[in-house]
Amino acid sequence: MCDSDDVMEISVPMDTDNCERYVDVIIVGAGLSGLTAAYHINKTDPGTSLCVLEANDRVGGRTLTVPLKTKNGTTDDFDLGGHWVGRSQTAIMELLDELGLETYTQRIDGTYLLQIGGDKITSYSSDTPSLPFLSLLDLKMFNNKIEKFRKTIDPAHPYECPNGEEWDKTSLETFLNQHLWTKAAKEYMRVIIRALSSMEPSQQSVLSLMASIAGSGGLEPMLEVTEDSAQGLKVKGGTQQISKILVDKVGSDRVLLNQLVERIVQNDNKVIVSCRNGLKVTGRRLILATPPAAVDKITFEPTLPVERREINKRYNFGDYIKTIVTYGEDFWTKKGLVGEVETSGGPSDVPGCDNGPITVTMDAMSHTGSPALVIFTAGKQARQWGQQQVDVRRNAVLQSLSTYFGKEALSPLDYCEKDWSKEEYIGGALASLGTGAMQYFEEGIGGNFMRVHFAGRETAVEWDGNMCGAVETGKRTALEVLEVLQ
Ligand SMILES: Cc1cc2nc3c(=O)[nH]c(=O)nc-3n(C[C@H](O)[C@H](O)[C@H](O)COP(=O)(O)OP(=O)(O)OC[C@H]3O[C@@H](n4cnc5c(N)ncnc54)[C@H](O)[C@@H]3O)c2cc1C
Numbered sequence: 001m002c003d004s005d006d007v008m009e010i011s012v013p014m015d016t017d018n019c020e021r022y023v024d025v026i027i028v029g030a031g032l033s034g035l036t037a038a039y040h041i042n043k044t045d046p047g048t049s050l051c052v053l054e055a056n057d058r059v060g061g062r063t064l065t066v067p068l069k070t071k072n073g074t075t076d077d078f079d080l081g082g083h084w085v086g087r088s089q090t091a092i093m094e095l096l097d098e099l100g101l102e103t104y105t106q107r108i109d110g111t112y113l114l115q116i117g118g119d120k121i122t123s124y125s126s127d128t129p130s131l132p133f134l135s136l137l138d139l140k141m142f143n144n145k146i147e148k149f150r151k152t153i154d155p156a157h158p159y160e161c162p163n164g165e166e167w168d169k170t171s172l173e174t175f176l177n178q179h180l181w182t183k184a185a186k187e188y189m190r191v192i193i194r195a196l197s198s199m200e201p202s203q204q205s206v207l208s209l210m211a212s213i214a215g216s217g218g219l220e221p222m223l224e225v226t227e228d229s230a231q232g233l234k235v236k237g238g239t240q241q242i243s244k245i246l247v248d249k250v251g252s253d254r255v256l257l258n259q260l261v262e263r264i265v266q267n268d269n270k271v272i273v274s275c276r277n278g279l280k281v282t283g284r285r286l287i288l289a290t291p292p293a294a295v296d297k298i299t300f301e302p303t304l305p306v307e308r309r310e311i312n313k314r315y316n317f318g319d320y321i322k323t324i325v326t327y328g329e330d331f332w333t334k335k336g337l338v339g340e341v342e343t344s345g346g347p348s349d350v351p352g353c354d355n356g357p358i359t360v361t362m363d364a365m366s367h368t369g370s371p372a373l374v375i376f377t378a379g380k381q382a383r384q385w386g387q388q389q390v391d392v393r394r395n396a397v398l399q400s401l402s403t404y405f406g407k408e409a410l411s412p413l414d415y416c417e418k419d420w421s422k423e424e425y426i427g428g429a430l431a432s433l434g435t436g437a438m439q440y441f442e443e444g445i446g447g448n449f450m451r452v453h454f455a456g457r458e459t460a461v462e463w464d465g466n467m468c469g470a471v472e473t474g475k476r477t478a479l480e481v482l483e484v485l486q
Helices: 032-044 090-099 133-150 164-169 172-179 183-197 206-215 219-223 240-250 292-297 306-314 379-385 390-405 438-444 467-485
Strands: 020-022 025-028 050-053 065-069 075-079 103-105 111-115 122-124 233-235 261-266 271-275 280-283 285-288 299-301 315-317 320-326 337-343 360-363 372-378 414-419 431-433 452-454
Touching: 025 032, 025 271, 025 280, 032 050, 032 240, 032 467, 050 280, 065 320, 065 414, 075 320, 075 372, 090 240, 090 467, 133 183, 133 206, 133 219, 164 206, 164 438, 172 183, 172 206, 183 219, 183 337, 183 372, 183 379, 206 219, 206 431, 206 438, 261 285, 271 285, 285 467, 292 306, 292 315, 306 315, 306 438, 320 379, 320 390, 337 390, 372 379, 372 390, 390 414, 452 467
Parallel strands: 020 280, 025 050, 025 285, 111 337, 261 299, 285 452
Antiparallel strands: 065 075, 103 233, 111 122, 261 271, 271 280, 315 431, 320 372, 320 414, 337 360, 360 372
16 A cells, blocks of 8 residues: 555545554654644644554653642642743743733742852852953953954755854864963853853864854843743643643544654655554654754665765753652752852763762742752763762762752752653754764755655754744744645
8 A cells, every 4th residue: 555656646544554644744753843843733624634653652752740749738730842042932832821821920039059170159249240350351351352243144954154164073072272362260150161062072063053143143142041942931731731732732542653764765745654563654744853973864765865864863852861850949049049040060970970979050930839859960060970870870969969058958858860862762952963973964954755755853044953943843844745745
């Protein structure tokens, strides 16, 4: 049946057969991007048959919400993956509104802590980090340059900017050394980049980060904690429920879990997908909403154009261990602290770990008022600490928290961590392009190759590092596919 060449002209109903299915649109990946695509297709044209194939045994991809013990013997939901949103992130805010999900604000009142380089901890309560005066001046000039540079970039065509070729060849580490003069400012920016992108500055090209900054409206909106920026709002009940609600809207019988897509064969009339466990699905169009590392593992017939193969190979996946620790009370607030620390990790006495296990912490109080802290271990720190036993890591995280916030940190109610580099089907936390990759960007990312349309956060033009980018690409590909089907 799969060899039939007449698929294009008919609307293909879903077959009940377990091993072979026929639909109009196949969507691979049940993260935010794939499920948003399914939702928009279903909403715009309910007559279009579709099926979502997900390798994992759950939906949500890089969003994951877990229940943790909280005060008074109850539990509350906390995010171990995608977490914050902001009003300027239009695509995700519109979707939250449509799905009836509410947001609440990130707490920011109090004093921030900073530990750059050695073990000294300093504090500040303005927008200006507690660095030496010369380093602040250095950072100010650096930020001005970034602001000037990012305005030269069209995020849809980054390689075409005046410095495109040069910045594609240059690593961020080289760029920091070229444009910053003081040791503390360089180390501070390394911590910020590690926390923001889950990888070291040496792993990404200048153009890759600069394009992200351009697509997010500047560095400040990416870093600030205001309602308009990327860290100002949280979703009541957690972000994974976005995907769960989308499944309800699309129909749970159309979202098939434990279906690892291994092969995609297409011709002028149809596209056929083969999953590891034997399921075959034939469709008229396919939306591939998987991360680049996953695309690289799928066999394509005919093979993908060289630009797409090159770019998928050149994405570096970063490392995040994200941890939530719940407490009986928010003792940090009572001490006048926001709960936020930016740190190179401080000293470590664990063999194999150059620094302590924390890159950044923030207050993670739930919307019902359950106190919690969220901890990111990022980049090289995540790789080194990821090799330790859970109890060694837990002990080190709690010890570090106690040096920042006091000995109460040693007595949590619950502790839960997720090492995203161990996610088999995703391949890591966030992906960025290494040097020499952006030359393939325009031809290699987004758009379509024959009947396959490329979605997923990495193909986004705006807010490409965020859930917003994933939602935007889901909507974009849904419209592309509906247009050609009609
Ligand atoms: C720790 C962490 C914190 C983050 N914090 C934030 C934040 O605060 N704010 C924010 O906006 N964003 C944040 N993000 C980023 C955000 O979560 C992602 O950008 C977004 O969820 C990506 O969605 P996606 O659908 O593009 O990809 P994914 O969520 O990765 O979904 C892809 C899906 O494809 C599946 N798949 C892969 N290969 C195959 C295959 N061969 N066959 C079938 N299925 C396959 C995967 O299992 C996965 O479910 C964070 C991410 C992480 C990891």
